[in-house]
Amino acid sequence: MSEATSMPPPLDPRVFDSEEFQKDPFPIYKQLRDHHPIYHDRFHNRWIISRYWDVDGAFQDNESFDRAMYKPDGPYDFGSRHVFGPNILEYGNSDEHRRLRNIVAGQFVGQKLQDFLPMIDQISEEVIDRFIDKGEVEIVSEFASQVPIRVISNMMALPREDEDTFVEWYQLLIAGLGFGGEHLTRGLQARNDMWDYIDPLIKERSKNPGEDLLSRICVAEIEGSRMTVEEVKGFISLLLAAGGDTTEKAIANMWYHLLYTRPDQLQDVIDNPALWENVFTEMMRYDPVVHAQFRYTTREIPLYNDVIPERAGVILYLGAGNRDERAFKDPDTFDIHRDDLHMGRENRSGRYKDGKNGHLGFGIGQHFCMGYAMARQESAIACSKLAERIKNPKGKMADHPGISSPNIDSGGFRSPQDLWMTFDK
C-alpha cells in the first residue's frame, strides 16, 4: 500500500474556510480521499472522512457514529441550539427518534405521495404561468424557490390565498439562516410573523383535525402525550427548511447542469422527459445540495493507521464520497446516462438489486432523508412541466460563476446565486 506508507502532502485546514473551497471543494476532496482518508483537522477540532465506502460505513453504523448533539446520558435542552426550536435533527440513535420519524415518514412516500402529484402538477403550471410570456426567467427566484414551499404549504392545508405571504416569510427565514446581521433580524421577524399566523391554526387543528400534514403533527402522540405548541412549530419549520430549501436548490442545480455543464444532454432530456429522474440522480451524485453531515463518535474508531477518539466530531463528506474513483468511473464527468450509478429511487440501506452504487446525497440509514421520494418526484415534475412549455432554452450569460455554498458557517445548501434562461414559446 504505497498510499499509506509514503508521506502525504500536507493539507492546511484553513482551506475549509476559504472562498475557493465554498465554490470548488472537489480538488480538496480528492486530496483528502487520496492522501488523508482519515484527516484530523486540529484547527477546527474535528475529523474528516471522505471515501465512498468509509462515508457509507459511518452512515450505516449509528452505534458508533451518533448524530445526537448531547451526550446520550447527559442533560440537554431541546430547541436551545436551533433558530427553529426543538426538532428531529437534534436526535441521535434512539427510540424517541424512531417515534418522531414515524409520525410523518409515511406522508412523503407511497400512496400518500401519489395523491399529492396532481397538486404538484397544478402548482408547477401556476408558477410557470407567471413568467411564460416573458421569454426569459431567473430560475432560482421565479421558479425553483416558488414550487416546493407552495407544495408543503398545500400539504399542510394552509389557505391558498395566503400562499404568497407564506413564500415571502419562508424566503426571509432561509436567508436569515446563514448570513447573520440584518438578514438574521429580518429572518427572525418573519419567523415570528409566521408563528403568529400559524398559532390559531395549530389550536384549531388540534381540536378538529383533518387529513392534512399539520393536523397529523398536531395530534400525533409520543409516549402517550401530544407535542407542545412549540414542538409542533419546530417540526413545521424543519419541514420548511429540510423540504423546501433543499428541493429548491435541487431544481436550480439540475437546470444549471443542463444549461452550462452538459448543454448537449439538455436535448436528450427534452426528447425524453423520463430522463429528468436521471438528471436528478446524477445531480445528487456530482454536486449534491448538501455535501456534509456531522456525527459524534461513541467509541474509539480505528481507521487507516489512525484512531478517532470517543466523543470526537466527525464530518462525513458525502460530496467527496460521490466523486470517489473507487465507486464511480470518471467521477468528475456529469453524465445523465452513466451506467454505474443506481438511477431510480433511493433506498435507506444504500443497497440496490441492480448491484450498482447509489449516490450518498440523502445520507443513509437511521437518518436517511424522509423526503427522498417527494424531492425526486417534485423536482422531476416541476422540471418536465417547464421543459414542456418552452422551446430552445439557453443560459442567458455566456459564462456563469457556477454553483457555490452560500457562506462558511451555514454549512450551506449549494446552488447558483442566480440562473437566467431565455426561451421561445
Add this chain to the structure above:
Amino acid sequence: MKVKIDKNKCYMSGECYYNHPELFKMDDEGYPIVLVDEINDDAMKKHALEAIEVCPAVALSLEE
C-alpha cells in the same frame, strides 16, 4: 411464530432493520436478517407486526 422474508420481493429499502433493530439487521448485500428465531413475547410480536406494515415491498410475513 417466525418472521419470513421473501427475498424476491424485498428490494432492500432498509425500513425494517432501521425501524426495528431489535428484530432485524442488514446482511452484507442489504437484505434483512431476522435476529429472533422464535417470536413469543408481545413486545417482539409488536415489532414484527409494525415491520410488516412498514415494508414497502410487502416482503415480510408472520408464520406459525
